[in-house]
Amino acid sequence: xxxxxxxxxxxxxxxxxxxxxxxxxxxxxxxxxxxxxxxxxxxxxxxxxxxxxxxxxxxxxxxxxxxxxxxxxxxxxxxxxxxxxxxxxxxxxxxxxxxxxxxxxxxxxxxxxxxxxxxxxxxxxxxxxxxxxxxxxxxxxxxxxxxxxxxxxxxxxxxxxxxxxxxxxxxxxxxxxxxxxxxxxxxxxxxxxxxxxxxxxxxxxxxxxxxxxxxxxxxxxxxxxxxxxxxxxxxxxxxxxxxxxxxxxxxxxxxxxxxxxxxxxxxxxxxxxxxxxxxxxxxxxxxxxxxxxxxxxxxxxxxxxxxxxxxxxxxxxxxxxxxxxxxxxxxxxxxxxxxxxxxxxxxxxxxxxxxxx
Ligand code: IPM
Ligand code: MN
Numbered sequence: 001x002x003x004x005x006x007x008x009x010x011x012x013x014x015x016x017x018x019x020x021x022x023x024x025x026x027x028x029x030x031x032x033x034x035x036x037x038x039x040x041x042x043x044x045x046x047x048x049x050x051x052x053x054x055x056x057x058x059x060x061x062x063x064x065x066x067x068x069x070x071x072x073x074x075x076x077x078x079x080x081x082x083x084x085x086x087x088x089x090x091x092x093x094x095x096x097x098x099x100x101x102x103x104x105x106x107x108x109x110x111x112x113x114x115x116x117x118x119x120x121x122x123x124x125x126x127x128x129x130x131x132x133x134x135x136x137x138x139x140x141x142x143x144x145x146x147x148x149x150x151x152x153x154x155x156x157x158x159x160x161x162x163x164x165x166x167x168x169x170x171x172x173x174x175x176x177x178x179x180x181x182x183x184x185x186x187x188x189x190x191x192x193x194x195x196x197x198x199x200x201x202x203x204x205x206x207x208x209x210x211x212x213x214x215x216x217x218x219x220x221x222x223x224x225x226x227x228x229x230x231x232x233x234x235x236x237x238x239x240x241x242x243x244x245x246x247x248x249x250x251x252x253x254x255x256x257x258x259x260x261x262x263x264x265x266x267x268x269x270x271x272x273x274x275x276x277x278x279x280x281x282x283x284x285x286x287x288x289x290x291x292x293x294x295x296x297x298x299x300x301x302x303x304x305x306x307x308x309x310x311x312x313x314x315x316x317x318x319x320x321x322x323x324x325x326x327x328x329x330x331x332x333x334x335x336x337x338x339x340x341x342x343x344x345x346x347x348x349x350x351x352x353x354x355x356x357x
Pocket of ligand 1: 245277
């Protein structure tokens, strides 16, 4: 098949991890006989420097035309001035909104090979397999937001509408059906009116449309605890934008490193946006130490969710597993033992992928 990718390397370690994913996609294309096309566009801090805009129109237009968008990371201390007109992160939020990517899928699975890289006990995390559905274009990220003229008061409002809750709950519940049949909805309904709406709507959708899915609700503070205390009890978890942001960073400690976790942001139509969960890590940028596996696994998600190339996606995931099984580790997952760099890790995945054919 033919498919087009837009690469948004972004800032910090973004270009390094995106280059690795690019190479893996090229190898996948030639191994399976697909015509994959790639174009790279500026976005984030680098686009602020060049165009004064973290999401230039030309970049957004290129993304709209693509079948999938692969993003490295955005942000860094250079653009952290609280008085700045715009920030790299604003570009990412606009991109999600403009492309209608209301569902952010964040799978959290413990790779058998890496269990000892986790700060948690082996018996707690062995077999963990959670899929988060984080609502991505609503909530406090997109509610009314203002700073008073005298600088003495600020507000950021958490808002949800009934259709916004319905569509993310439906998507999460449909996915639970194809997995272990359990959905956990996380909110703060004991305090927030917006959460009470979320809870009412979710309960109705589940009762009317998904009576076969085992459904529970958990308060977000309790969830922060249960996620670490009994992670194996969760299958699919659905929650709002801010709660999902926080809980998935916490969840990343289950597999041991943020450097292993990919994510997919999806809407009702293509393209989807695929990125690692981790940020731009400016402290290690340009040092060839970042772990490219999260971005490589995000590329696999792109093939699965935007192109329905399940075999190809699985081939990438198998190649990553094979490389880990061979003992290769980047610094973040090496647990103090010798580590390889970003480039070497990417090349090893490419080699494993090519060797498997
Ligand atoms: C994420 C990031 C973003 C978010 C930032 C960079 C805007 O933390 O994708 O989780 O908060 O959504
Ligand atoms: Mn985050």
